[in-house]
Amino acid sequence: MLSTFPHIVELRGVKKIFGKDTGQFPAICDINLQIAPGDFVIVTGKSGAGKTTLLNLIAGLDFPSSGTVFVSGKNLNELSDDELSRLRNGTIGFVFQTFHLQPQLTALENVLLPLILANYSPAEACEKAFEALAKVGLREKADAKAEVLSGGQSQRVAIARAIVNDPAILLADEPTGNLDEITGNDIMQLLVQINKTRGKTIVLVTHDRSVFSAATQMLKLDAGRLV
Numbered sequence: 001m002l003s004t005f006p007h008i009v010e011l012r013g014v015k016k017i018f019g020k021d022t023g024q025f026p027a028i029c030d031i032n033l034q035i036a037p038g039d040f041v042i043v044t045g046k047s048g049a050g051k052t053t054l055l056n057l058i059a060g061l062d063f064p065s066s067g068t069v070f071v072s073g074k075n076l077n078e079l080s081d082d083e084l085s086r087l088r089n090g091t092i093g094f095v096f097q098t099f100h101l102q103p104q105l106t107a108l109e110n111v112l113l114p115l116i117l118a119n120y121s122p123a124e125a126c127e128k129a130f131e132a133l134a135k136v137g138l139r140e141k142a143d144a145k146a147e148v149l150s151g152g153q154s155q156r157v158a159i160a161r162a163i164v165n166d167p168a169i170l171l172a173d174e175p176t177g178n179l180d181e182i183t184g185n186d187i188m189q190l191l192v193q194i195n196k197t198r199g200k201t202i203v204l205v206t207h208d209r210s211v212f213s214a215a216t217q218m219l220k221l222d223a224g225r226l227v
């Protein structure tokens, strides 16, 4: 079943229940949601409201207990493992609060990883990875090991890694949660710029009000429901 154009992300009646039998916990309840290409969606809600669960469902990192998630017109429930991997590697970039870089690899090598998975030739991969590092202002740190980078630099590398395959959708889960205010603002401005100049659809979990004015949709979750 194809999603109706023009939504790049659509959730229909999505529910996510964790646990079994008596220990069941509804983390996401009956969510209907439509995101258009180029949207800048900001997700807020207190701790435990279901924000990360929602992002994981959109990313195909987790699956609904019932309901349907469509990404680029594809029903995630109906994709094979291969198709899902390709979608996750090519269509979606994910940025985490805690960066999730490989500490022993250099900045460049971290950014190269998704390209290697996408079977680029080494020369082409290097060119694209350098380009992505340049976009986040870190070209000169290409050969630095991830473990020696500052928090802001680490998050820039993580963003470079997330955009290097030119994904249509960028998901970011409290990407400035571990950064000081000024560094956090820089990262937020970088995301705004990626949305505005490159037309990327962004779904951002944040409580940073400085970026709220860039949003085309504000979502607030409360106990798994949109309010």
Ligand SMILES: Nc1ncnc2c1ncn2[C@@H]1O[C@H](COP(=O)(O)OP(=O)(O)OP(=O)(O)O)[C@@H](O)[C@H]1O
Residues within 6 Å of the ligand: 018, 019, 025, 026, 027, 045, 046, 047, 048, 049, 050, 051, 052, 053, 054
């Ligand atoms: N794998 C899991 N098994 C059981 N319960 C889970 C699991 N993952 C999340 N939950 C529960 O689902 C609810 C929503 O969790 P989620 O991580 O989505 O919240 P959040 O809004 O991202 O919170 P935070 O702001 O603290 O990151 C929480 O009550 C959490 O304990």
Ligand SMILES: [Mg+2]
Residues within 6 Å of the ligand: 051, 052, 053, 173
């Ligand atoms: Mg979370």
